[in-house]
Amino acid sequence: MNLLDTVLRCVATLVVFLVLPLVIGQTEHKVMAHMQGRLGPMYAGGFHGWAQLVADGVKFAQKEDIVPAGADRRVFQLAPAVSLLPYLFVLLAIPVGPDGFVGQAIDAGLFFVLAVMGVAVIGKLMAGWASANKFSLLGGLRTAAQLMSYELPMVLAAASVAMAAGTLSLPGILDAWQWYWLPWQIIGGFVFFTAGLAELQRPPFDMPIADSEIIFGAYTEYTGLRFAFFLLSEYAGILVVSALTAVLFLGGWHGPMADQLGWLWMLLKTFALAFVVIWLRVTYPRLREDQLMRFAWVALVPLALGQLALTGIIKVAIA
Amino acid sequence: MEGQHAAAVAADPAVGSGYFDAYAATGLLAVVGVLFVAVAFTANRLLRPVVYSPEKLLTYECGVDPVGEDWAHTQIRYYVYAFLYVIFAVDAIYLFPWATVFAAAGYGAGTLIEMFLFIGFLAVGLLYAWKKGVLEWT
Numbered sequence: 001m002n003l004l005d006t007v008l009r010c011v012a013t014l015v016v017f018l019v020l021p022l023v024i025g026q027t028e029h030k031v032m033a034h035m036q037g038r039l040g041p042m043y044a045g046g047f048h049g050w051a052q053l054v055a056d057g058v059k060f061a062q063k064e065d066i067v068p069a070g071a072d073r074r075v076f077q078l079a080p081a082v083s084l085l086p087y088l089f090v091l092l093a094i095p096v097g098p099d100g101f102v103g104q105a106i107d108a109g110l111f112f113v114l115a116v117m118g119v120a121v122i123g124k125l126m127a128g129w130a131s132a133n134k135f136s137l138l139g140g141l142r143t144a145a146q147l148m149s150y151e152l153p154m155v156l157a158a159a160s161v162a163m164a165a166g167t168l169s170l171p172g173i174l175d176a177w178q179w180y181w182l183p184w185q186i187i188g189g190f191v192f193f194t195a196g197l198a199e200l201q202r203p204p205f206d207m208p209i210a211d212s213e214i215i216f217g218a219y220t221e222y223t224g225l226r227f228a229f230f231l232l233s234e235y236a237g238i239l240v241v242s243a244l245t246a247v248l249f250l251g252g253w254h255g256p257m258a259d260q261l262g263w264l265w266m267l268l269k270t271f272a273l274a275f276v277v278i279w280l281r282v283t284y285p286r287l288r289e290d291q292l293m294r295f296a297w298v299a300l301v302p303l304a305l306g307q308l309a310l311t312g313i314i315k316v317a318i319a
Numbered sequence: 320m321e322g323q324h325a326a327a328v329a330a331d332p333a334v335g336s337g338y339f340d341a342y343a344a345t346g347l348l349a350v351v352g353v354l355f356v357a358v359a360f361t362a363n364r365l366l367r368p369v370v371y372s373p374e375k376l377l378t379y380e381c382g383v384d385p386v387g388e389d390w391a392h393t394q395i396r397y398y399v400y401a402f403l404y405v406i407f408a409v410d411a412i413y414l415f416p417w418a419t420v421f422a423a424a425g426y427g428a429g430t431l432i433e434m435f436l437f438i439g440f441l442a443v444g445l446l447y448a449w450k451k452g453v454l455e456w457t
Binding site for chain 1: 341342343344345347348349351352353355356359360362363364366367368369370371373375376377378379380381385400401403404407408411414415418419420421422423428430431434435438441442445448449454
């Protein structure tokens with residue numbers, strides 16, 4: 001029953017999509033609390049506040065849904081879903097273990113995930129524009145500018161891996177992966193991860209939602225479940241960017257006893273990267289808007305081009 | 320129609336044998352995703368209170384009444400980045416088909432020179448933009 005099989009894979013993807021971002025969110029509560037020498041949420045659920053995010057979800061679901069009178073109603077209401085769902089599609093294409101342990105192997109998988117991730121930003125732009133709020137519009141424009149600057153180094157870094165592997169299929173890339181890719185592609189890995197962070201608007205690249213300047217950027221007018229969707233999309237984004245970096249640059253499921261424990265290695269690498277994402281949030285101050293733009297064009301793009309040259313030379317030399 | 324759909328999902332999803340077969344699962348996932356959103360908002364509709372008031376529907380602006388009309392001038396500083404991005408992104412797209420074959424037997428050094436031409440073009444473009452002050456803020 002192949003239809004049943006496909007349905008199961010889709011449902012499994014949805015479950016992963018709903019559970020792992022919450023785990024990352026809870027980890028963020030705790031890691032930030034420990035790094036800042038405080039407790040964090042401790043009461044919900046009894047043990048170290050493990051149910052805090054569930055409680056938050058219940059709270060969000062019960063809150064009144066407000067669409068400002070001046071807003072473009074349909075677009076405003078649609079934006080959170082447009083921002084959230086692309087990450088679900090990306091998860092479908094990410095290989096978890098060897099021998100077809102993947103939601104769905106897609107031939108042009110690398111291209112697919114990069115394209116789909118760009119759609120999430122459109123959701124944020126929709127929110128910024130449709131809110132009819134000055135802060136939202138500024139936030140939306142900053143989001144768009146940030147996407148345009150950081151998408152390019154991200155695509156170039158990903159292309160470097162495609163060159164090394166000679167395929168665009170994500171499982172195919174992992175099949176071709178060798179340990180020496182780790183040092184070989186490390187510049188590309190840095191560029192990809194950094195650009196991914198910027199695309200998620202995570203600190204230190206959180207200028208589009210800088211609370212001290214423009215309230216909460218494109219999300220300023222949102223309440224209740226729609227607001228929760230935006231928050232969930234941020235954590236799903238962390239999951240997706242971490243998982244993609246793990247697949248492309250850290251060898252995904254490769255590791256000791258990969259045949260049995262491949263999925264565990266993949267999870268460990270993904271969560272280690274997610275931890276770094278949280279760590280960076282606690283460590284670095286926000287980049288100013290012009291610094292943000294300069295950093296992409298002056299640092300990341302040349303680095304990515306350099307990585308392309310390096311990949312090309314070595315690949316032809318060993319081919 | 321039914322037969323086509325059955326054929327589309329007949330291929331093993333793990334192998335992704337047919338080019339478009341793989342996207343059948345994507346389509347199915349789209350249905351799952353839309354269902355998830357629909358269920359979430361239906362539940363939300365049942366759970367949430369609805370107590371509208373004109374003040375609540377006002378656009379938020381630091382706690383005071385919104386100022387100004389719906390037409391305003393502002394300096395958009397990012398449009399040059401948009402141009403740059405479009406140019407570079409179109410170039411970058413061509414990398415992907417090339418990347419999968421460039422090291423195949425019979426290509427070798429020739430494609431490598433092509434790649435340096437490509438990177439050279441991008442680098443010159445970037446240097447030009449830099450020199451013209453596009454990357455400066457003021």
